[in-house]
Each structure stands twice: as structure tokens, then as C-alpha cells.
Amino acid sequence: MKTEILKIDKNNIDLGKIKFAAKVLESGGLVAFPTETVYGLGANALNEEAVKNIFRAKGRPSDNPLIVHIAGIEQINELVREIPYNAHLLMDRLWPGPITFVLRKSLKVPGIITGGLDTVAVRMPNHPIALALIKESGLPIAAPSANISGKPSPTCARHVIEDLSGKVDVIIDGDFANIGLESTVLDLTLEPNMILRPGGITLEDLKREINNVIIDPAIMEQSDINIPKSPGMKYKHYSPKAEVKIVEGSVEKVINKIHDIINEEKARNKKVGVLATDETESMYKNVEIISLGSRQSPETIAAKLFQSLREFDDKGVDIILAEAFENTGIELAIMNRLSKAAGYNIIRIKN
Ligand code: TXA
Numbered sequence: 204m205k206t207e208i209l210k211i212d213k214n215n216i217d218l219g220k221i222k223f224a225a226k227v228l229e230s231g232g233l234v235a236f237p238t239e240t241v242y243g244l245g246a247n248a249l250n251e252e253a254v255k256n257i258f259r260a261k262g263r264p265s266d267n268p269l270i271v272h273i274a275g276i277e278q279i280n281e282l283v284r285e286i287p288y289n290a291h292l293l294m295d296r297l298w299p300g301p302i303t304f305v306l307r308k309s310l311k312v313p314g315i316i317t318g319g320l321d322t323v324a325v326r327m328p329n330h331p332i333a334l335a336l337i338k339e340s341g342l343p344i345a346a347p348s349a350n351i352s353g354k355p356s357p358t359c360a361r362h363v364i365e366d367l368s369g370k371v372d373v374i375i376d377g378d379f380a381n382i383g384l385e386s387t388v389l390d391l392t393l394e395p396n397m398i399l400r401p402g403g404i405t406l407e408d409l410k411r412e413i414n415n416v417i418i419d420p421a422i423m424e425q426s427d428i429n430i431p432k433s434p435g436m437k438y439k440h441y442s443p444k445a446e447v448k449i450v451e452g453s454v455e456k457v458i459n460k461i462h463d464i465i466n467e468e469k470a471r472n473k474k475v476g477v478l479a480t481d482e483t484e485s486m487y488k489n490v491e492i493i494s495l496g497s498r499q500s501p502e503t504i505a506a507k508l509f510q511s512l513r514e515f516d517d518k519g520v521d522i523i524l525a526e527a528f529e530n531t532g533i534e535l536a537i538m539n540r541l542s543k544a545a546g547y548n549i550i551r552i553k554n
Pocket residue numbers: 238240241242243244267268269270303305317320322323324326328346347348349384385386387388399400432433434435436
């Protein structure tokens with residue numbers, strides 16, 4: 204299949220190109236497009252054949268449900284059976300934005316979207332190109348992250364082209380996705396409301412809006428007993444080709460431990476990369492280093508994480524050593540994605 208690449212300036216949208224991409228969606232094709240979180244791979248959510256092609260292009264397990272994207276609040280009515288009070292409130296306050304709500308699904312939503320579940324995940328993205336495209340198509344758009352299943356989510360068009368060129372009809376190149384991590388997934392059918400995937404909207408943000416909200420305890424651990432409620436969270440994910448290890452503890456101890464591992468791995472002829480921060484970058488020697496940014500600005504770190512994992516793959520490193528982050532705010536989302544990339548290989552040093 205020939206993949207058409209459409210470059211669109213998000214500050215000066217070319218409506219002709221949007222119309223072309225919307226037509227492709229209307230006729231059952233696949234269009235990758237930017238959102239504020241990561242790039243998505245879109246198809247008409249009400250067209251089962253089109254949605255099947257999403258799973259095919261990504262190599263995605265069919266029991267992992269998709270998020271349906273909308274551009275206006277009126278589009279939600281045909282997708283869900285009821286809108287609880289908290290949903291009204293949160294949609295009003297946080298949409299368009301990096302949060303997905305899980306609600307009871309209507310009969311109209313095909314089972315292939317929801318992996319056979321009785322619920323559907325819905326999001327209104329905060330990105331001018333995504334909104335223009337969805338609006339122009341007039342359709343609810345199913346869109347998982349636009350990567351090959353298991354790889355880090357794409358934060359720019361180049362990543363999408365690497366993964367999906369020749370497998371989709373259109374890739375819209377609309378610059379960097381500025382949040383860089385996928386949306387928060389909040390299940391509003393559960394009491395208390397439960398965060399199934401941490402993201403750009405944090406637990407602390409949600410607690411300012413609603414009373415009864417918790418995080419799925421299964422998120423930060425790998426266990427067979429505690430199965431995450433969001434099916435996607437059970438897969439090894441966000442994985443670069445290299446092996447990832449996270450080191451957690453006080454700054455000096457982490458730096459020392461990372462040095463020890465660098466020496467061990469080098470003795471075994473392995474190429475090592477360190478995912479550092481601006482505060483520690485200069486402490487590591489004779490090794491490939493990427494700084495994710497300053498710990499003073501965790502949003503910057505979030506925005507660079509997936510891109511940095513891919514960069515280490517391009518450099519051909521065998522092992523990536525990462526400093527740990529906190530379990531609060533946006534750092535919880537960073538730690539969640541890193542832990543999954545590491546297959547939960549976390550070295551905890553006692554202080
Ligand atoms: O930021 C995002 O959410 C991006 C952009 C493109 O919008 N999309 C995205 O989609 O990350 P995807 O498919 O990569 O992740 C969807 C997550 C998965 O973990 C999936 O299991 C969960 O949402 N999910 C979808 N429907 C669900 C449902 N009905 N109940 C529970 N979890 C659900």
C-alpha cells in the first residue's frame with residue numbers, strides 16, 4: 204500500500220488536506236494523525252472492517268480495546284448508554300484534553316472496539332489537527348497510538364513513518380506531540396472512580412474536581428493476581444529493542460550503582476546507554492547519555508521519554524540504564540511507562 208504523507212501546520216491548517224484525510228476515513232481507510240499526547244492511528248469507529256485494519260496494521264492483540272475520539276460533546280450521545288454526574292463535570296472541565304473516560308457503551312459501538320467489554324473509552328483530544336479531522340469526517344474515530352504494538356508510542360511523524368509506512372493510507376505530519384505520554388484513562392463506571400492508566404491529567408488534578416478517585420493498585424506492579432482493569436496495561440509495552448533497567452534510591456547511590464552496572468556490562472562487551480537528567484548528566488562518563496531534561500520540569504521529561512527510548516535503539520545500545528522518578532504527579536505516568544519498558548526490572552537501593 205502506498206502511504207500518503209500530508210504535512211499540515213497546526214497553526215495554519217490547510218483545509219484541503221484535512222478534507223482529503225477525512226474522505227479517507229469516511230471510505231474506511233486508516234489515517235495517522237497528531238494529538239497533544241501521542242500520534243494516533245485513526246479509523247471510523249462504527250466501521251468494523253476499518254477497525255480490523257487498525258489491529259492488523261499495528262499487530263495489536265484483539266482483546267485490547269480502542270479509545271474512540273470525538274470533536275464535539277454532542278458526539279458522545281450515540282456512544283454511551285448513560286452519562287453519570289462526574290462524567291458531565293469532568294468533560295466540562297477537562298475536555299478537550301489528555302484524559303479518556305470509560306463509560307457504559309451503547310449498542311451502536313461494535314464489540315471489536317471494546318474487546319467485548321460492556322464499556323467504551325472516549326476522548327476529545329486537544330489538538331487543532333485532530334479536532335479538525337474528526338469534525339470534518341463527522342465520525343467517531345477509533346485511534347490507538349500509531350506505533351507497532353509493543354513499541355514506544357510515537358511522538359512525531361517520523362516515528363509513525365518508521366512503524367507504519369506502507370501499512371496505512373495517510374500519515375499526517377503535524378509536528379511534535381507536546382505531552383509525549385498517552386492520555387490518563389479514568390473509569391467512571393466504578394465507585395470510586397479509578398485511574399486505569401496514569402497520564403497528563405494527574406490524580407492530584409482529578410482530586411481537585413471530584414471526591415472519590417483512586418488509582419488502580421495493579422498499575423505499578425507486575426503480578427498475576429492483581430490483573431489491571433485496563434486490558435492494555437497487561438502487555439509488555441513501550442519497549443525499545445534494548446533491555447531497560449531502572450535504578451531507584453538517593454541520587455549519589457543511584458549514580459554509583461549505574462557506574463557499577465556500566466562497568467559490568469562493558470566488561471561483557473555490551474553497549475550501554477544512560478537515561479539521565481540535567482542534574483546528573485555530567486556525572487556519567489564513557490557511555491551514551493541522553494538527558495530527559497530537568498527534574499524541576501517533569502513535563503519536559505515526559506515529552507522526551509518515548510523519543511529517547513527510540514533514539515537509543517537507533518544508536519544500537521544493548522542496555523539502557525534509567526534513573527527512577529517519583530510516584531506522584533506526572534512522574535507517576537513517567538515511572539509507569541518506564542517500568543513497563545523495563546519489564547518491571549527495578550533495582551531498589553536502600554538509603
Ligand atoms: O493519548 C491517548 O490516549 C492516545 C491518543 C492517540 O489519543 N491513544 C492511546 O490509545 O493511547 P491506546 O490504544 O494505545 O491505549 C488505549 C488504552 C489501553 O490501555 C486500553 O486497554 C484502554 O485504553 N482501554 C480502552 N478501552 C477500554 C475500556 N473499555 N475499559 C478499560 N480500558 C480501556
